[in-house]
Amino acid sequence: MDQIYKQYSTRLLSFINSKVHNKEDAKDILSEVFIKIYTNIDKLKSDEKLTSWMFTITKNTIIDFYRKNNNKQDNIEFDEEYIFEQKEQSSAISELSHCIAPIINSLAPKYAKVLHLSEIKELKQKEIAEKLDISTNNIKNIIFRGKKQIKDKLLQCCHYEYNKFGNIINYDVKDENCNFC
16 A cells, blocks of 8 residues: 555646645645545455545545535536546546557566466466465565566657646657667
C-alpha cells in the first residue's frame, strides 16, 4: 500500500488542487481518498485499472466535499476535461498495448511467465502463486520488478507526452528499429 501512496499521491494531490483551491482542504481530501483506496483495494479486479479507479474515487470525493460543505460549484470543471483526458490516455495506451506482449516475452523466463499470467491472462496474484507454487509475496515482487523492466524498455523505445495527471497521452518512437513496437 505504501508503494501506491508513493507512486500516486503527488498526481492525485495535483488533480485535487486543480479543483479545490484551498491547500488544506486538498490535503484532507487526499487523506480521505487514500482511506477509501485502502479499504476498497480488494474490490479492484485488475491492476491495469488502478489509475482510473483511483481518479474516479478522487473525483467522487471532491464532489462529496462540495456537497458536504454546500459549496456548489455549478460547473465543476473536471467533468468534460476529465473525460477528454481519459480518452486521450486510452487512445495512446491502446496504441502502445501491442508492444507489451513482445516486451514481456523478452524478459527473463521467471518474469515473462508471471507477467503473462498476470497481465495477459489477467489471473489474480493468489491464483498465480498457487499455479506456480510460489508465495504470493514473491509473485508481487516479481510483478513489481517485471513491470519496472517493461517501463524501462518502453522508455528506451519511445518518447512520451503526459497530461497534467501524469498519464500518457501521446508518444513518438525514438528508434525505428525498436524490436517491440
